[in-house]
Amino acid sequence: MANNIKNKKILSGSPRITKISFLGRVSATLHQHVQQFFNSFSDLWKTPFATLMTVLVLGLALSLPSVFHLMYKNAERIAGQWDGASEISLFLKKDISEKQIQVLINKLAIYPDIESVTYISRHQALQEFKELSLFSTALDYLDENPLPAVLVVVPVKSAMTAAGSKLLAGKLKRLEKQGIDLVRVDLDWIEKLQAIVVLLVDIVIGIAVLLLLSVLLIVSNTIRLNILNQREEIEVLKLVGATNRFIQLPYLYIGAWYGLLGGGIAWVLTLVMVTWLHSGIMSLMGLYQLQFEIALLNFQEVVTLLAIATALGFIASYISVKQYLVKIEPK
Amino acid sequence: MILFEEVSKIYDGKHAALKQVDFHLKQGEMAFLTGHSGSGKSTLLKLISLMERPTTGRIVLNGNDISHIKGDNIAYLRRHIGMIFQDHRLLMHRSVLENVGLPLLIEGYSRYEIKRRSLAALEKVGLTGKENYAPIHLSGGEQQRVGIARAIINQPPLLLADEPTGNLDPKLSLEILNLFESLNEFGMSVLIATHDLGLIAKMRYRTLTLKDGNMINDGLMRERNGE
Numbered sequence: 001m002a003n004n005i006k007n008k009k010i011l012s013g014s015p016r017i018t019k020i021s022f023l024g025r026v027s028a029t030l031h032q033h034v035q036q037f038f039n040s041f042s043d044l045w046k047t048p049f050a051t052l053m054t055v056l057v058l059g060l061a062l063s064l065p066s067v068f069h070l071m072y073k074n075a076e077r078i079a080g081q082w083d084g085a086s087e088i089s090l091f092l093k094k095d096i097s098e099k100q101i102q103v104l105i106n107k108l109a110i111y112p113d114i115e116s117v118t119y120i121s122r123h124q125a126l127q128e129f130k131e132l133s134l135f136s137t138a139l140d141y142l143d144e145n146p147l148p149a150v151l152v153v154v155p156v157k158s159a160m161t162a163a164g165s166k167l168l169a170g171k172l173k174r175l176e177k178q179g180i181d182l183v184r185v186d187l188d189w190i191e192k193l194q195a196i197v198v199l200l201v202d203i204v205i206g207i208a209v210l211l212l213l214s215v216l217l218i219v220s221n222t223i224r225l226n227i228l229n230q231r232e233e234i235e236v237l238k239l240v241g242a243t244n245r246f247i248q249l250p251y252l253y254i255g256a257w258y259g260l261l262g263g264g265i266a267w268v269l270t271l272v273m274v275t276w277l278h279s280g281i282m283s284l285m286g287l288y289q290l291q292f293e294i295a296l297l298n299f300q301e302v303v304t305l306l307a308i309a310t311a312l313g314f315i316a317s318y319i320s321v322k323q324y325l326v327k328i329e330p331k
Numbered sequence: 332m333i334l335f336e337e338v339s340k341i342y343d344g345k346h347a348a349l350k351q352v353d354f355h356l357k358q359g360e361m362a363f364l365t366g367h368s369g370s371g372k373s374t375l376l377k378l379i380s381l382m383e384r385p386t387t388g389r390i391v392l393n394g395n396d397i398s399h400i401k402g403d404n405i406a407y408l409r410r411h412i413g414m415i416f417q418d419h420r421l422l423m424h425r426s427v428l429e430n431v432g433l434p435l436l437i438e439g440y441s442r443y444e445i446k447r448r449s450l451a452a453l454e455k456v457g458l459t460g461k462e463n464y465a466p467i468h469l470s471g472g473e474q475q476r477v478g479i480a481r482a483i484i485n486q487p488p489l490l491l492a493d494e495p496t497g498n499l500d501p502k503l504s505l506e507i508l509n510l511f512e513s514l515n516e517f518g519m520s521v522l523i524a525t526h527d528l529g530l531i532a533k534m535r536y537r538t539l540t541l542k543d544g545n546m547i548n549d550g551l552m553r554e555r556n557g558e
Contacts, residue, residue: 028439236420239380240481241410242437243403330382 033249040253054222054258059265061215062309065208066270066297072204074295075197078285088169088185090151094122096179101149104178108151113159113168118152125150148181162190212312219258219316223251227324235330248321252314259313263306270297332358332489332520333379338388340374340544348374350544351388356522358393358488361515363531364524366541372524375541376491379522380414381405393488410438413482413519417494419474421466421481427453428462431480438485452480456510471498479507483514490514492523496530504530 044051092101101119108117120128125147130139155168169185227234237247278294285292297305333356340349349371356362364372377383378390381397390398397408421430431452432445440448453462456476466474475495482490492511496504508523508530515521525531531538540548 024439028441031441032439233422236422237433237437238406239382239409239414239420240434240437241406243406245403246406246437 032246036249037253040250041257043250044254044257051258054218055261055265057218058215058258058262058309058313059269061211061218062262062266062305063269063273064211065204066266066305067273068200068204068207069301070270070274070295070297072197072200074281075193075200077295078193078292088153088155088165088172088183090153090172090180091182091184092149092151093179093181094148096149100179101151104175104180105151107175107178108153108172111168111171113156113164115154115156118154120150120152122147122149162187162194212308215259215262215309215312216316216319219255219313220320222258223255223317223320224324226251226254227320227328231328234325234328238328239330244326248325251321251325252317255313255315255317255320256310257313259309259311259316260306262313263309266309267297267302267305332356332360332393333522334389334391335375336389336391338378338385338390340371340378340383341386347544349378349385349541352541352544352546354539354546354549356520358520359515359518360537361511361521362523362537362539363534364522364539364541365526365528365531367526369543370541371544372526372541373493374544376414376493376522376524379489379491380412381408410434410485411487411489413485413487413490415475415478415482415490415492415495417497419466419478421474421477423465423467425465426462427458427464427466427469427477430466430477431462431484433481434485448484449480452484453477455483456480457506472500472503475499475507479510483519486519488518488520490519490521492521494525495523496525496527501530505533508534 092104105117105119108114122145126139126145129147133139153168153172155165159165159168165185166187169183169187172180173183234247274294274296281294282292333354335352335354338349338352339347341347352371352375364375366372374383378385379392381400385398388398389396392408393411395408400408422433428446428449432449435445435448450459450462453459456479458473458476458480461469461473466477469477475498479492479495482492490511495511496507499507504527511521511523512534537550538548539546
């Protein structure tokens with residue numbers, strides 16, 4: 001028997017008769033990645049209904065944070081517009097003379113947080129009121145002009161916030177002895193709007209986190225089912241020498257594809273929802289006499305949405321792969 | 332090539348599938364592993380192919396202790412072993428060509444090289460023209476030969492076969508064994524687990540006999556039978 005062995009041509013310890021060079025291996029690995037990337041996409045459509053359902057659910061889950069983001073973005077723009085219009089009206093006493101008014105204007109001009117002061121005389125105020133209201137004829141019957149003169153104070157840009165305007169109004173109230181009857185700055189609605197925006201941000205963040213978690217769970221569960229369905233194939237691959245890295249690659253790509261496609265659907269759904277809400281929002285803005293164009297997702301935001309969705313799909317898939325694939329061993 | 336030193340395998344802490352087994356299969360040697368069902372043949376093959384780990388003892392493959400090998404090293408080591416299974420372990424939704432080319436795909440060979448060598452391996456096992464079939468449309472014998480083609484495609488130094496002729500008729504069984512013999516002629520070490528004593532008797536090769544997990548005989552079947 002020993003002679004029998006001796007006479008044979010003995011193979012070397014290595015199984016490879018043709019050795020592959022380092023460059024050959026790198027090129028083969030890259031080729032494998034490209035191939036797996038596209039193969040995983042076509043693998044998705046072997047079960048089109050299941051894939052479509054998964055992608056639609058992901059799209060729905062991702063579209064809500066995306067729509068909320070748009071709502072926040074637009075609400076912030078509206079608040080910005082209104083915030084910029086935070087003028088302070090100083091209603092002057094009726095018995096104040098023109099000279100005193102000029103002194104007051106000069107005094108206000110010294111304030112560093114005041115950008116400009118516009119004087120509206122009692123006569124101008126009455127004329128404006130007549131033009132804007134429907135009572136022009138009725139006003140002619142009045143014995144005297146009931147309207148006071150007004151100084152419209154516009155704060156400097158840095159003070160053009162709810163807090164800044166409030167602070168300035170406080171300072172101006174101290175000038176009551178110099179002919180100011182009433183200081184009026186309508187801050188309530190700005191503060192309310194800002195509080196709503198802050199609350200909206202908190203709600204958006206909370207819901208977005210929950211929905212993104214649901215995306216992780218959906219993709220992770222889908223990949224888990226894929227792995228369990230292909231258990232036999234995974235066992236065979238391991239038996240013929242495949243590493244975990246080689247086996248997990250298609251699953252990671254499939255997860256990323258799910259995310260990317262879900263992100264794409266979320267983008268489309270966001271556009272559909274904004275288009276649907278457009279006329280309602282514009283009517284509402286009209287009631288507040290605001291010139292407003294709804295801002296959509298810009299290019300950078302769309303890329304961010306797709307990148308986040310793809311990354312989520314990849315991460316969810318990675319979690320599943322680490323959890324289930326590595327545990328499958330051939331028996 | 333393979334060295335077993337007092338190897339035992341105990342399942343669930345009570346069932347001893349192998350008990351203190353010692354043997355040495357030299358490089359380029361061909362041997363049969365026989366014994367009744369449950370004697371420990373499959374466990375021994377699983378230990379070599381790292382599907383199981385020994386409870387005690389040492390297994391050396393090609394000079395390397397593989398008793399405690401871990402991670403990707405298991406995969407790399409399996410690339411040095413051709414494995415043939417009684418149930419073929421083929422991927423039924425892939426073509427014969429894809430099944431045979433799997434070990435080369437894993438090793439990163441080009442598509443052209445995989446196809447060229449897969450066709451050559453299929454020719455060697457007599458399945459030319461069946462490369463585009465799905466394994467499910469082949470007979471049991473043909474499926475077995477697809478499994479053999481897959482096991483030998485990267486020309487491993489060691490070939491393990493678990494009941495390779497279990498589902499085949501005597502003529503086909505002999506053909507398969509002749510194929511193993513020719514592979515062995517080229518220096519491949521071959522270990523075949525079978526309980527077909529008639530087949531073993533027809534060929535003059537070393538036979539390892541297991542009974543209840545013990546190696547009870549190591550020698551030529553004919554010598555043992557006093558022929």
